[in-house]
Amino acid sequence: MITVDRLTVSYGSFTAVDDVSFVAQPGRVTGFLGPNGAGKSTTMRVMVGLTPPTSGQVTIGGLRYHDIPNPGRHVGSLLDASAQHAGRTGREILTIGAQTMGLPKSRVDEMLALVGLTDAEAKRRLRNYSLGMKQRLGIAHALLGDPSVLILDEPANGLDPAGIRWMRGLLKGYADRGGTVLLSSHLLHEVEQIADEMILIGHGRIVAQGDKKSLLAHGDGAATTLVTSLDNAALGAALTGGGHAVEPLGEGLKVQATPEEVGRAALAAGVVLTDLRSGGAGLEDLFLELTSATAREAVPGVTPTPTGGIPA
Template identity: 50%
Template sequence: MPDAIEVEGLTKRFGVVTAIDDLSFSVREGTVTGFLGPNGAGKTTTLRVVLGLARATSGTARVHGRRYVDLDDPAGTVGASLERAGFHPGRSGRDHLRALCAMARIPASRADEVLRAVDLDDRAARRRVGGYSLGMRQRLHLAAALLGDPSVLVLDEPANGLDPQGIRWLRETLRRLASEGRTVLVSSHVLSEVAQTADDVVVIARGRLVDQGPVAKLAAGPAQAVIVRAAELTGLAAALESVGAVVERNDGWLRVREADAPKVGELALATGVALHALYEERQSLEDVFLKLTSEAGQR
């Protein structure tokens, strides 16, 4: 697939502070890409440059091959949820969206369409935003981003304030938007959710690229250990240690290193042990993220 967003050699300085340092990455069209980094890594500044809200010191950021300021139809190309302010507390959710429609020359009827898309019903749409929960405000932010029916969405921490049901809803919504052919670039600190939602991830630290690629590839690698559960493990542990495996004994299970799952299964069969469970312990996206950002911080 072609790249929907391209960042090349991007640098942004605020006086003597370098927020983004020669950063380059791309976002594939029709995918959900997680944009990850510790606090202060430069994520929000990068998104602001992509959206034309900040000017780069050097380098470029393009959407569908053009800078945001050069797009013929910005609202119809990119939808964003970046700033957390902007809701008038005395205005209803529907009226807030209708005001945005008027500014962008979008038919007012679009407000009700996007309210339905984010599951804010008519009763919620008529309520004043000042009475919205944080989760409802997040849904309204997403509705505003969808007003122009954009092909690209840029979302900054959309899971903040969502309860487990809301997080599941967000995951399903982002996957649905990608299935429609849209591109979603989403920054998030909820790494377990990114692992379930994103196709790709871009990891930055101190304004620099640390790694990027498919989630499955970044988290791939040899198993860290094999976990074995069985009623009787003494004989199996001895057999494993006899072939050089490192065995950590626990109550009702073993954690085995230096032996893969097939080898453990074969030894269990040979020693007559009936296994209750046998699986490989692999690193999570959180493990990868912490390792990558820790190493970047030591450079």
């Protein structure tokens, strides 16, 4: 378990992290989301002892990172996939890690196989790795000591679609076995698919937290559903009559309603559905609205306001 308790990190007059508190629980994937520069990486650097807090603290299993004996056996982290000696091979990097943690050499082969790096790739020097290969090696290093906690900063960077799907399955399986996963990203869609809980941060402060359903329940944005049927006109009329906003989209409709509400309307109207799925835009719109004050690009239709958002 990771406990962040009133954490503040300041650099002179600039406050990168401002009185942040949250808990990442065992058996769950916690998504740590926010625009670039929101304070995610700084918070994670404090977790693993790389940045001292100005006030507050972070504990892992009740201990500060520096107080954990042989921390690599308890906490695996990936904060920068390029932060290894560029002249060493992938196998050498993992071997040094294994020796430092007191692990058998066989663990290196296990991790290389787990992340899909071949023997030939393991013999290449890090400077010759693609970003995706560096990410895979970084994940292997984080998992090397069979830790109970994983702290990952933007682990999907550089991975192709197959690699991203592989990573999702790996992290979800890790959490299902009781591990604690804190996953930082500015890519809402990727984290949303595996996160049990999401923490949204902007300007160094938490603006919202909870699972997808609870976030939308507290937000102003409605859930969005994409639907296709054998009679879109009749379905659209039934949904509009029920007070839901409907607009054509491709071969179907985009509806401001939950999939359950759309399904009930279709049943009442006697319309056969051929496709029904969550549009996901409700959460994305909420995220953009809550973090708009820190985004580099203006968000259409959103007027930036002082960070406050939803009470955590």
